[in-house]
Amino acid sequence: VKLDLTLRIIEAGAIIAFALSGFLEAARKRMDVVGVIVVAFITAFGGGTLRDLLLDRRPLFWVEHQEYVVLIFAVSVAAMALMRGGRHQFTERAIQIPDALGLGLFSVSGTSLALEAQLPLFVASLMGVITAVFGGVMRDIICNEIPTVFRDHRPYALCSFAGCWTFLALHLLGAPSLLGLAAGAGTAAGLRLLALARGWTLPAWPPGGEGGG
Amino acid sequence: VKLDLTLRIIEAGAIIAFALSGFLEAARKRMDVVGVIVVAFITAFGGGTLRDLLLDRRPLFWVEHQEYVVLIFAVSVAAMALMRGGRHQFTERAIQIPDALGLGLFSVSGTSLALEAQLPLFVASLMGVITAVFGGVMRDIICNEIPTVFRDHRPYALCSFAGCWTFLALHLLGAPSLLGLAAGAGTAAGLRLLALARGWTLPAWPPGGEGGG
Amino acid sequence: VKLDLTLRIIEAGAIIAFALSGFLEAARKRMDVVGVIVVAFITAFGGGTLRDLLLDRRPLFWVEHQEYVVLIFAVSVAAMALMRGGRHQFTERAIQIPDALGLGLFSVSGTSLALEAQLPLFVASLMGVITAVFGGVMRDIICNEIPTVFRDHRPYALCSFAGCWTFLALHLLGAPSLLGLAAGAGTAAGLRLLALARGWTLPAWPPGGEGGG
Numbered sequence: 044v045k046l047d048l049t050l051r052i053i054e055a056g057a058i059i060a061f062a063l064s065g066f067l068e069a070a071r072k073r074m075d076v077v078g079v080i081v082v083a084f085i086t087a088f089g090g091g092t093l094r095d096l097l098l099d100r101r102p103l104f105w106v107e108h109q110e111y112v113v114l115i116f117a118v119s120v121a122a123m124a125l126m127r128g129g130r131h132q133f134t135e136r137a138i139q140i141p142d143a144l145g146l147g148l149f150s151v152s153g154t155s156l157a158l159e160a161q162l163p164l165f166v167a168s169l170m171g172v173i174t175a176v177f178g179g180v181m182r183d184i185i186c187n188e189i190p191t192v193f194r195d196h197r198p199y200a201l202c203s204f205a206g207c208w209t210f211l212a213l214h215l216l217g218a219p220s221l222l223g224l225a226a227g228a229g230t231a232a233g234l235r236l237l238a239l240a241r242g243w244t245l246p247a248w249p250p251g252g253e254g255g256g
Numbered sequence: 257v258k259l260d261l262t263l264r265i266i267e268a269g270a271i272i273a274f275a276l277s278g279f280l281e282a283a284r285k286r287m288d289v290v291g292v293i294v295v296a297f298i299t300a301f302g303g304g305t306l307r308d309l310l311l312d313r314r315p316l317f318w319v320e321h322q323e324y325v326v327l328i329f330a331v332s333v334a335a336m337a338l339m340r341g342g343r344h345q346f347t348e349r350a351i352q353i354p355d356a357l358g359l360g361l362f363s364v365s366g367t368s369l370a371l372e373a374q375l376p377l378f379v380a381s382l383m384g385v386i387t388a389v390f391g392g393v394m395r396d397i398i399c400n401e402i403p404t405v406f407r408d409h410r411p412y413a414l415c416s417f418a419g420c421w422t423f424l425a426l427h428l429l430g431a432p433s434l435l436g437l438a439a440g441a442g443t444a445a446g447l448r449l450l451a452l453a454r455g456w457t458l459p460a461w462p463p464g465g466e467g468g469g
Numbered sequence: 470v471k472l473d474l475t476l477r478i479i480e481a482g483a484i485i486a487f488a489l490s491g492f493l494e495a496a497r498k499r500m501d502v503v504g505v506i507v508v509a510f511i512t513a514f515g516g517g518t519l520r521d522l523l524l525d526r527r528p529l530f531w532v533e534h535q536e537y538v539v540l541i542f543a544v545s546v547a548a549m550a551l552m553r554g555g556r557h558q559f560t561e562r563a564i565q566i567p568d569a570l571g572l573g574l575f576s577v578s579g580t581s582l583a584l585e586a587q588l589p590l591f592v593a594s595l596m597g598v599i600t601a602v603f604g605g606v607m608r609d610i611i612c613n614e615i616p617t618v619f620r621d622h623r624p625y626a627l628c629s630f631a632g633c634w635t636f637l638a639l640h641l642l643g644a645p646s647l648l649g650l651a652a653g654a655g656t657a658a659g660l661r662l663l664a665l666a667r668g669w670t671l672p673a674w675p676p677g678g679e680g681g682g
Contacts, residue, residue: 069406075458077413078406092310097518099527101312102375109376127462162528163535180611185393187402189613193495193504200503245501249553282619288671290626291619305523314525315588322589340675398606400615 206231419444
């Protein structure tokens with residue numbers, strides 16, 4: 044029960060950061076108020092909802108905790124009013140830190156729930172990655188873009204993957220759950236921020252090469 | 257049982273209008289016969305299917321009622337033959353009235369089913385909106401467009417939302433179910449048609465402003 | 470049990486061909502290594518996963534058989550290394566035969582599982598088509614294209630549909646399951662290859678006609 048409570052708090056923290064990133068992309072596409080709310084909502088809850096559909100878990104997080112849904116509605120409307128008023132607070136850079144934190148938190152919560160559902164280890168790590176990145180994937184699909192996470196060559200899903208395996212390794216070694224969750228989330232978030240700071244990139248296709256077209 | 261039957265009839269009415277709107281967008285994209293059938297099908301059943309996946313309801317409406325599936329196949333093929341023959345019957349304007357009716361009917365049926373599944377009120381209203389608008393969202397995603405409902409600044413999801421709350425308010429006041437369903441569907445459909453007639457729009461981002469890019 | 474085993478083997482064969490087609494489209498879009506793996510994965514497992522969500526079957530194929538997931542990871546990374554090295558092995562033409570085979574195998578496995586789940590016949594045939602084509606639909610949506618299967622006017626979903634009904638007809642006639650599966654898969658795959666070889670096309674909208682815009 045205590046572990047479950049911890050996971051709940053973890054998910055809550057990540058939700059705000061992800062909603063904001065959805066809000067920003069919707070605003071960049073000049074969507075209307077319905078669009079920004081829905082995209083914020085889907086970015087925040089999409090990954091966890093997909094995980095729950097795949098695991099057949101119910102009730103969904105946002106069905107059980109409608110206070111978060113209301114919160115996202117309120118935050119989106121407020122942020123839209125603020126931005127229309129001419130203030131520039133929400134740059135992509137400003138949300139990098141909460142977004143990295145969200146990445147880490149969603150990764151370990153997804154992996155942990157998959158483990159509870161008796162999934163094999165590798166699949167459990169994928170469920171962590173799905174939880175962490177598919178909200179963003181849905182956001183980009185709705186905004187009619189190729190998902191950033193698949194094409195920008197900056198490590199994002201890989202950081203999540205590393206965090207999931209840190210958590211799994213500590214779990215297999217019999218470490219306390221809270222330690223595993225903290226270490227896994229910290230690994231994913233830390234690697235992500237480090238990758239951004241150092242400008243690490245994934246191997247690219249050669250220019251004009253066979254991958255081209 | 258009687259209420260359930262009413263809900264079934266309500267969904268059936270909405271399905272035809274939505275299928276037609278899917279057919280039209282697929283035709284505009286010059287899809288082949290497979291494309292127009294599938295897009296008509298997904299526009300009609302996508303919202304309800306997503307709702308049922310989220311609520312874990314089975315069997316799905318179209319699985320239980322394959323007669324509607326066959327009907328959509330037949331209508332799509334007939335409409336395609338008709339349009340290829342050079343007749344212009346199905347303008348966007350012509351389907352505004354059945355589409356508004358579909359919006360109202362799907363809104364209250366989705367909310368009502370969510371209520372039966374013991375969902376909290378706000379989430380139940382969202383399930384109504386999801387039922388009503390996500391068929392169209394899927395249609396636009398498949399047609400490689402940003403979903404109209406998120407960007408055209410004409411009230412659509414908001415009309416659905418108002419209809420859902422009209423139904424919920426009457427439900428909380430203890431009104432008979434049929435009255436609530438009729439009032440809710442009427443509110444959503446009426447507001448939608450009024451919004452179109454009067455040219456109501458949602459607040460937009462300022463031109464060239466922060467939302468731009 | 471023996472039938473179930475056969476179905477499992479059938480799905481395995483199709484998965485490799487579909488993963489390769491996903492890999493190729495992701496490479497054409499110059500996605501990074503995460504993108505090519507995920508798109509390969511979704512192309513291979515997307516149709517079957519959607520079918521299982523619609524039928525409420527668990528565990529999902531790839532959750533139960535994580536060896537395939539690992540295989541797709543390994544194959545994608547190896548293929549990416551190979552292509553970056555400048556070799557052109559994987560042309561669209563080269564995967565037409567395994568892709569046609571995959572189409573046939575997924576069609577009958579999907580229909581057969583739907584029949585086991587007591588679905589009505591027409592819906593069961595649709596489940597076969599969904600299993601066979603929706604991996605490719607998801608691939609194209611993620612790659613920000615209108616799904617090929619809906620617009621290229623070359624029979625693909627229709628071949629799948631014909632294969633599903635061949636299987637269903639033999640099932641209704643009381644033929645042995647293996648015969649039905651083989652005949653259905655063969656019909657779909659054969660029709661697809663024949664359609665490609667002969668250049669068969671579906672009826673198109675007239676140029677500049679009503680479907681245009």
